Amino acid sequence: xxxxxxxxxxxxxxxxxxxxxxxxxxxxxxxxxxxxxxxxxxxxxxxxxxxxxxxxxxxxxxxxxxxxxxxxxxxxxxxxxxxxxxxxxxxxxxxxxxxxxxxxxxxxxxxxxxxxxxxxxxxxxxxxxxxxxxxxxxxxxxxxxxxxxxxxxxxxxxxxxxxxxxxxxxxxxxxxxxxxxxxxxxxxxxxxxxxxxxxxxxxxxxxxxxxxxxxxxxxxxxxxxxxxxxxxxx
Numbered sequence: 001x002x003x004x005x006x007x008x009x010x011x012x013x014x015x016x017x018x019x020x021x022x023x024x025x026x027x028x029x030x031x032x033x034x035x036x037x038x039x040x041x042x043x044x045x046x047x048x049x050x051x052x053x054x055x056x057x058x059x060x061x062x063x064x065x066x067x068x069x070x071x072x073x074x075x076x077x078x079x080x081x082x083x084x085x086x087x088x089x090x091x092x093x094x095x096x097x098x099x100x101x102x103x104x105x106x107x108x109x110x111x112x113x114x115x116x117x118x119x120x121x122x123x124x125x126x127x128x129x130x131x132x133x134x135x136x137x138x139x140x141x142x143x144x145x146x147x148x149x150x151x152x153x154x155x156x157x158x159x160x161x162x163x164x165x166x167x168x169x170x171x172x173x174x175x176x177x178x179x180x181x182x183x184x185x186x187x188x189x190x191x192x193x194x195x196x197x198x199x200x201x202x203x204x205x206x207x208x209x210x211x212x213x214x215x216x217x218x219x220x221x222x223x224x225x226x227x228x229x230x231x232x233x234x
Contacts, residue, residue, distance in 0.1 A: 087114030160195030
């Protein structure tokens, strides 16, 4: 069909050097996107929130969180130098939009030798969070989120002045299940530059999830996280 983007799960190759990865030293990460039909390397991408590629790095113990932007190089790969702070398993999420297709969200696993991390058992945590220069509160609607149904995440920021767009959006959120199988990158559904910002999320499974949110105020990026238990519909 003319003008209708083709559906298809793209492939993402991630390589890291030097090998083995050493904690505390910069690791060069290289991402190559391949199309799903002929496995050709893709070189044309749409800008999404001012960037061609959003990279999230989350550690298995959910203590490490990063949202960075690899740069497209003349050799056809996206590159970023990342320093893994400790050994263990990490999930590296690529978020990109190949021209003529649909947005893609692909997670890869990176093992950093030297030890293991313990996957956490999350419990509900909606407590007020103090970030760099903001306090962040969360309420969910419904109060007890259900798997497979839309949940509204209502964030309230204080102070409510000096809020700025971060990468073209009034906020960013990364949602990850505690086993790091499900990862979702979302932007506000309702936001007007004021202190109340709403995201909509459909949690795919009954699990505990960590939700990282990022807001910018007076030039500073604020990152906070909340833990949200999600139940099955009875």
